[in-house]
Amino acid sequence: MADYKKIAEEVVKAVGGKNNIASVSHCATRLRIMVNDKEQIDEKASEDIELVKGAFYNSGQYQIIFGTGTVNKVYEQFRHIGITEASTSEQKQQAAQQGNGFQRAIRTFGDVFVPIIPVLVATGLFMGVRGLVTQDAILELFGMTPDDISANFLLFTEVLTDTAFIFLPALVAWSTFRVFGGSPVIGLVLGLMLVSPSLPNAWAVASGDANPLTFFGFIPVIGYQSSVLPAFIAGIVGAKLEQQIRKRVPDALDLILTPFLTLLLMIILSLFLIGPIFHIVEEWILAATLFLLDLPFGLSGLIIGAVNQIIVVTGVHHIFNFMEIQLLSQLGNNPYNAIITCSIAGQGGAALAVGLKTRSAKLKALALPSSLSAFLGITEPAIFGVNLRYFRPFIMGLIGGGVGGFFASIFGLKATGMAVTVIPGTLLYLNGQILLYLLVNLIAIGVAFALTWLFGYTDKMHEELQGS
Known part of the structure; x- marks a missing residue:
C-alpha cells in the first residue's frame, strides 16, 4: 500500500520546499500547486515520485497528475505536514496574475461553466434513459407499444430532461x-x-x-x-x-x-x-x-478527432463547454461528443499498447491504469504520464482519434448530453445508437493500439529516456 504521507513530503521537496508553496488545491486528477518561484521546481524529481503519472506547469500552477482517488489521498496529507490549502478564491486571485490574457480568459470561462456541467450531465443521462425505455424493442419485452406509455410518465420524464435547459x-x-x-x-x-x-x-x-x-x-x-x-x-x-x-x-x-x-x-x-x-x-x-x-465526407470528425487532445494539452479545452451547451440547448443533441470521445479513446489505446508491449514493470504499472483512466474519460494520466513522454504514442493516439472521429461523423452520432465519454458515455447513446457508438470507439482504440504497437514504442525509447 502506498505511503501517501511520504509521497506528499516528496512532492513538497520536489517543488522547492514549503517556503516555495503559495497554495495547494486539486481537481479530479491533478494536484495543483501555486509556487512562488517556478525555477525551484525539480521536474524530474517530481515525475519520479511513486504514483505520479506526469507533471507540467500551466496557467500559473504546477500540476502533478495522480489520477482519480489517489489525488484526494495525497492532498489530504498536506494538512498533516503543515501546509494549509488555499480557498478557491485565493487560488483564482493568485492565478489571475499569471499567464497571458488569452489563458486568463479561458480560465475564467472554465470557472463559469464547469460548475454547471454536472447538472447537464445528469440531464443528458436522463435523456438517454428515456430514449432507452421508450424504444419499440424494449417495450416489446414487456408486451407494450408506444401507445401504452402513460402521459403522466412522459410528463415526469420531461421534468427531468427539460428543466435544466429551460x-x-x-x-x-x-x-x-x-x-x-x-x-x-x-x-x-x-x-x-x-x-x-x-x-x-x-x-x-x-x-x-x-x-x-x-x-x-x-x-x-x-x-x-x-x-x-x-x-x-x-x-x-x-x-x-x-x-x-x-x-x-x-x-x-x-x-x-x-x-x-x-x-x-x-x-x-x-x-x-x-x-x-x-x-x-x-x-x-x-x-x-x-x-x-456538417463538413462533408466525415471531415469534421477527422479534423476534430485528430486535434482535440492537442487542445487538451494546451489547457484551453474548457472553451468548448460553451459550444456543447449551446448545441444541446438549441438542438437537443450533441454531435461533438462522439467525436471527442474517439479522440480520448485513441489516447487510451496508445497507452494500452505501451503498457502491454513494454518489459519495464514500472512503465507497465503506469501505462495500464492510465489507459483505463482514458477509457473512463480522463486522458491526462495517459497523455502526460505516458504518450507525450515518448511522443510517438501521442501521435498514434491522435491518428486513432481522427479515424474514429471520421466514422462518428459519417454515422451521424449525436449524444443526448455532454461531459461523459468512452465507457461512461455509453449512457448518452441508449436511444438506438449504442452499437455504432461502441464501434467508433473500438476503431479509435484499435487504430491507435496497432500503430503504437508497430511504430510508436520500443523499450529502447524508454531506456534512452531513463538515461537522459
Missing part, C-alpha cells in the same frame, strides 16, 4: 456573478427574469407560435430559454455594476438599494440591449459550429 440562463447568470465577484443570488434572480413566463417563450417565437414584444418600435424582446451568451454577458456586467453600486450606497441602505438597483438596471439592459445583440452573436456562433460539424 432555466439555463439562471444557472449561467448565477455562476457568472459568483466568478466575477457579485452576489450569486442576484445573478440567479436576474437569470430567472430572462426566462420569465411573462415574456414570449423563445421556442414559441422560433416556431412561429408567438411573436416578440416590440419596444420603441424596433427592439424585439423575448424570453431567453436555453440561451447562454446573453446570460453570460449580463452576469459579467451585472456583477461589476453591483460592486460599483455597493461602493456608493451607505451601509445602512445597502441591503435594500444594492439588489434593487442592480436588478432594475440589469433587466433593462438585458432585455433591451444585451439580450437582442448577443442573441444574434450566439446564433452566429451556433451557425459556425454547425458549419464545421
